[in-house]
Amino acid sequence: MIDTKHYNFAFLDEGSKREIRRSILKAVAIPGYQVPFGSRELPIGRGWGTGGIQITLSIIGKEDVLKVIDQGSDESVNAVNIKKMVEECTGVEITTDSEKATIIQSRHRIPEIPMRNDQILVLQVPTPEPLRIVEPKESVTKQMHAEAEYSGMWLSLFEDLTLYDKISISSEYPTMVENRYIMNPSPIPRYDNRKLNDSETLYLFGAGREKKIYAIPPHTKVESLFFDDVPFETENFEGKSCRLCGATGVFLDEIVDEATGEKVYECNDTGFCKGRRDRQHGNTNFKN
Amino acid sequence: MAYVAVTGGKEAIEQSLKLLELFRESGEDITVSCIKENMRLLVDKIMSEAGFYSEEYAALALKQCEGSVEEAVFLLRAYRSTLPRNYYSSPVDTREMRLIRRISAAFKDIPGGQILGPTYDYSHRLLNFSLLEERPDSINHESEDETLSDLSGDDIYCGRVTDLLRAENLLKEVPEDNTEPFDVTSNLLTFPAPRSARLQTFARSDAGFLGGVAYSSMRGYGAVHPTVSELRCGYVEVCVPYVLDETETLCIGEILVTEVEALVPSHTETADEFDKMTLAGGYGMIFGRNENKAIAMSIADASLETEGNTPSQDQEFVLTHGDSLEMSGFISHLKLPHYVTFQSKLDRVREKEEA
Ligand SMILES: [Zn+2]
Numbered sequence: 001m002i003d004t005k006h007y008n009f010a011f012l013d014e015g016s017k018r019e020i021r022r023s024i025l026k027a028v029a030i031p032g033y034q035v036p037f038g039s040r041e042l043p044i045g046r047g048w049g050t051g052g053i054q055i056t057l058s059i060i061g062k063e064d065v066l067k068v069i070d071q072g073s074d075e076s077v078n079a080v081n082i083k084k085m086v087e088e089c090t091g092v093e094i095t096t097d098s099e100k101a102t103i104i105q106s107r108h109r110i111p112e113i114p115m116r117n118d119q120i121l122v123l124q125v126p127t128p129e130p131l132r133i134v135e136p137k138e139s140v141t142k143q144m145h146a147e148a149e150y151s152g153m154w155l156s157l158f159e160d161l162t163l164y165d166k167i168s169i170s171s172e173y174p175t176m177v178e179n180r181y182i183m184n185p186s187p188i189p190r191y192d193n194r195k196l197n198d199s200e201t202l203y204l205f206g207a208g209r210e211k212k213i214y215a216i217p218p219h220t221k222v223e224s225l226f227f228d229d230v231p232f233e234t235e236n237f238e239g240k241s242c243r244l245c246g247a248t249g250v251f252l253d254e255i256v257d258e259a260t261g262e263k264v265y266e267c268n269d270t271g272f273c274k275g276r277r278d279r280q281h282g283n284t285n286f287k288n
Numbered sequence: 289m290a291y292v293a294v295t296g297g298k299e300a301i302e303q304s305l306k307l308l309e310l311f312r313e314s315g316e317d318i319t320v321s322c323i324k325e326n327m328r329l330l331v332d333k334i335m336s337e338a339g340f341y342s343e344e345y346a347a348l349a350l351k352q353c354e355g356s357v358e359e360a361v362f363l364l365r366a367y368r369s370t371l372p373r374n375y376y377s378s379p380v381d382t383r384e385m386r387l388i389r390r391i392s393a394a395f396k397d398i399p400g401g402q403i404l405g406p407t408y409d410y411s412h413r414l415l416n417f418s419l420l421e422e423r424p425d426s427i428n429h430e431s432e433d434e435t436l437s438d439l440s441g442d443d444i445y446c447g448r449v450t451d452l453l454r455a456e457n458l459l460k461e462v463p464e465d466n467t468e469p470f471d472v473t474s475n476l477l478t479f480p481a482p483r484s485a486r487l488q489t490f491a492r493s494d495a496g497f498l499g500g501v502a503y504s505s506m507r508g509y510g511a512v513h514p515t516v517s518e519l520r521c522g523y524v525e526v527c528v529p530y531v532l533d534e535t536e537t538l539c540i541g542e543i544l545v546t547e548v549e550a551l552v553p554s555h556t557e558t559a560d561e562f563d564k565m566t567l568a569g570g571y572g573m574i575f576g577r578n579e580n581k582a583i584a585m586s587i588a589d590a591s592l593e594t595e596g597n598t599p600s601q602d603q604e605f606v607l608t609h610g611d612s613l614e615m616s617g618f619i620s621h622l623k624l625p626h627y628v629t630f631q632s633k634l635d636r637v638r639e640k641e642e643a
Contacts, residue, residue, distance in 0.1 A: 011370060013371060013372040014372075016369065038471075041362075041368060045616070045620055045621060046613055046614050046617025047617040047619075080301055107624075108628040126621070168636050170632035170635065170636045172629070188628075190632060209617060209618055268631075
């Protein structure tokens with residue numbers, strides 16, 4: 001723990017945490033709408049997940065169990081670094097088991113095991129504004145959202161189609177929330193977009209540098225943008241499986257086997273993969 | 289230590305932190321007060337970009353991070369987030385500044401006189417090799433003190449140069465604006481941004497960025513080549529409302545600031561307007577002795593009052609890209625793994641190739 005003489009529980013002062021929680025409540029009340037907030041500076045770099053961390057620090061209590069993943073991995077340097085920070089200033093229990101966690105903070109992935117309604121997924125967002133790809137000015141995009149004036153976005157998707165015969169957006173694929181707001185799901189792969197729709201869990205999105213918070217409450221309708229005659233496509237892992245646990249139909253990392261030079265695949269969600277392997281080995285005492 | 293960015297992160301980070309400690313330690317240690325006393329302008333720069341006035345903590349931050357400006361700003365900003373914000377200070381009237389330096393480029397004679405004060409402007413930038421031999425005990429403190437007391441006389445206060453111009457109706461009328469200032473540290477900027485938000489943002493801007501904005505405007509990407517009506521540097525008292533009686537204020541200390549008022553002729557298009565031409569002002573106010581940044585701020589401020597398509601005239605552009613913490617944070621985040629997004633990109637690129 002960091003010294004409690006100079007630092008408060010969960011780092012931020014209570015006034016700041018309350019202010020951030022108010023913004024979260026507003027975000028939950030207007031799904032997909034980007035709520036501006038007084039983003040605080042943290043000991044971790046802006047652009048390194050400070051929006052997500054501020055949400056986590058504001059909602060976390062002493063009884064919470066936290067899991068942090070980065071690129072699907074519990075052990076990635078950034079995940080380790082964030083966990084270390086939250087642990088040092090709260091002393092909460094940290095886990096890699098997504099079913100045991102009450103709060104999961106993530107960058108670029110939604111866990112494979114569907115989350116429950118007593119859990120919260122906090123996603124880190126670098127560029128919250130989905131319309132930024134068609135309009136650089138904040139004052140203009142704000143107006144576009146207010147008027148639900150999304151023709152520019154549709155046009156850009158259409159241009160993409162005419163150029164490439166398919167929509168070339170790889171990750172961070174825009175979604176429509178409750179037929180009202182176009183929302184950036186954060187840089188998750190297209191594969192994860194469907195998990196946002198009608199989910200059991202609460203999704204909170206935090207962008208620290210851009211000072212925005214938005215939310216998808218449980219059972220919200222979230223659709224990836226598509227045309228009637230051009231369905232939305234996710235990454236294709238057909239015929240591929242995890243070389244460690246054998247899983248199929250999950251998001252896989254592509255790895256080159258150093259020994260054989262062959263392309264092989266492993267589950268991107270390391271907690272999920274480890275859980276499967278532990279169960280396969282009959283090890284029921286799944287712990288960190 | 290070699291590491292796979294998704295595994296073994298914990299050990300790798302621990303080793304890296306140990307290495308940092310090794311790099312930071314040197315044979316010759318330097319104390320925080322030594323940095324505070326000897327690297328004053330650097331300390332001032334850190335405080336200004338951090339938006340946090342504490343010479344001691346700025347020096348501590350510098351000691352902790354091998355003297356990196358952006359890291360030191362980062363440390364102070366993060367620490368700032370842990371402090372409750374109980375007060376907004378009352379407005380400071382810089383006519384009550386205890387001056388150490390004050391010049392005007394507009395008038396030769398100004399009431400109160402020009403006070404050159406400590407400045408590098410008229411020093412010759414020759415490496416002074418005798419400093420290589422300077423040791424703490426080789427400086428004769430007694431004679432030093434004598435010289436200082438010879439140099440410093442009574443406290444100096446004086447009115448502003450713009451007060452004179454205002455009396456002559458040469459300054460563009462600006463109605464007094466007493467709306468509550470926008471606080472950029474607890475609100476998201478919205479555009480068009482009120483002037484209070486613009487000035488706060490500039491005051492905390494990265495000095496290099498702000499310098500570039502001002503320089504571009506002066507060189508032709510914009511319209512502002514101002515006259516520095518007055519540059520003053522000195523101490524001002526900071527007061528906060530007294531809790532038990534809002535009409536009373538409590539002085540909580542003194543800060544050293546640099547203030548600049550720059551003047552540009554107001555824009556005219558017709559002969560009639562030309563006859564009525566007045567001067568408009570740009571304003572700069574920065575923590576510490578930080579003259580170029582204060583001048584740059586006044587130019588950037590004035591530039592936003594002009595119409596045009598150059599970067600320095602674009603509010604959103606200059607107000608959203610100059611924060612040291614934000615720019616260095618986002619640039620450095622590129623060092624984080626991006627495997628998943630890159631996998632998605634590969635998927636799209638490969639399919640395109642196949643198609
Ligand atoms: Zn697996």
